[in-house]
Amino acid sequence: MSSEYLIEVEDLKQYFPIKTGFFKTTPLKAVDGVSFHIKPGETLGLVGESGCGKTTVGRSILRLYEPTGGTIKFNGKEVTAKNMQEYRKHMQMVFQDPYSSLNPRMTVEDIIGEPLDVHKLYSNKAERREKILDLMELVGLNAEHATRYAHEFSGGQRQRIGIARALAVNPQFIVCDEAVSALDVSIQAQVINMFEDLQEKLGVAYLFIAHDLLVVRHISNRIAVMYLGKIVEIGEADEVYDHPVHPYTESLLSAVPIPDPVIAKQSQRIVLTGDVPSPMNMPTGCPFRTRCRYATEKCAAECPSLKDRGNGHMVACHNR
Secondary structure (H helix, E strand, O other): OOOOOOEEEEEEEEEEEEEOOOOOEEEEEEEEEEEEEEOOOOEEEEEOOOOOOHHHHHHHHOOOOOOOEEEEEEOOEEOOOOOHHHHOOOEEEEOOOOOOOOOOOOEHHHHHHHHHHHHOOOOOHHHHHHHHHHHHHHOOOOHHHHHOEHHHOOHHHHHHHHHHHHHOOOOOEEEEEOOOOOOOHHHHHHHHHHHHHHHHHHOOEEEEEOOOHHHHHHHOOEEEEEEOOEEEEEEEHHHHHHOOOOHHHHHHHHOOOOOOHHHHHHOOOOOOOOOOOOOOOOOOOOOOHHHOOOOOHHHHHOOOOOEEOOOOOEEOOOOO
């Protein structure tokens, strides 16, 4: 069975039990009812404040966290704990922290070659080494780096090793969790261009998680905005950037630096007031209402659902 979507996430929930007493636990709702889809060869950018649940979404899709609820489908087939092993080769992840994501006891050659070993993707040692060197060249590493260990590299170089490891099995889908945040600005452009070239060549799809909204706009076909475990706005990249509807999206975009000083001087920064609620003690109704200048009594009584505002631009807001 095939589907027009490569990845389908429906009502994904990820709750973590937090001990609040001797015999009492309270669920921390890191992800609470998230739904989206990604087509083959498409990039979905996922943005939001730190702690909103972006990384948890990516890890839950790959079942690095066992989801509390919801369904995840790959190419029309549901991914479960029992059949996840067969999908590992098709779904990979580039982790945010290049320091903790690499084994300090392994050389670069062994780190990149480990997926090849697990999935038996070579016929002899010469072919294995050739593939590893090709991957290293692809991400901007030299062949002489192959025998070195992770602690001998800078943060940016370590992230390149992580990217090469993810690409080793020719995946169809990659979760990029802040994949360029550890790189210098000049190197970021090279890596982003590399991601785009791979997408064009291999048809790989990305869930691109990032804080840099300019990077997300450049690389993404569509953008989803998260707040406190929920998606509050999702649509085509240019549509979301040029015509934001949700007040949270407006605030995020108003903080993006504008390179033109004349336009920057005319732009108005939208500063949110109030504190971010705790995911262990969520407000009733809309989770954003405690910081929203448009909040009404309806917002306190009822949580808004995503509604289509045209052209696939979905927004969860009662008053916009």
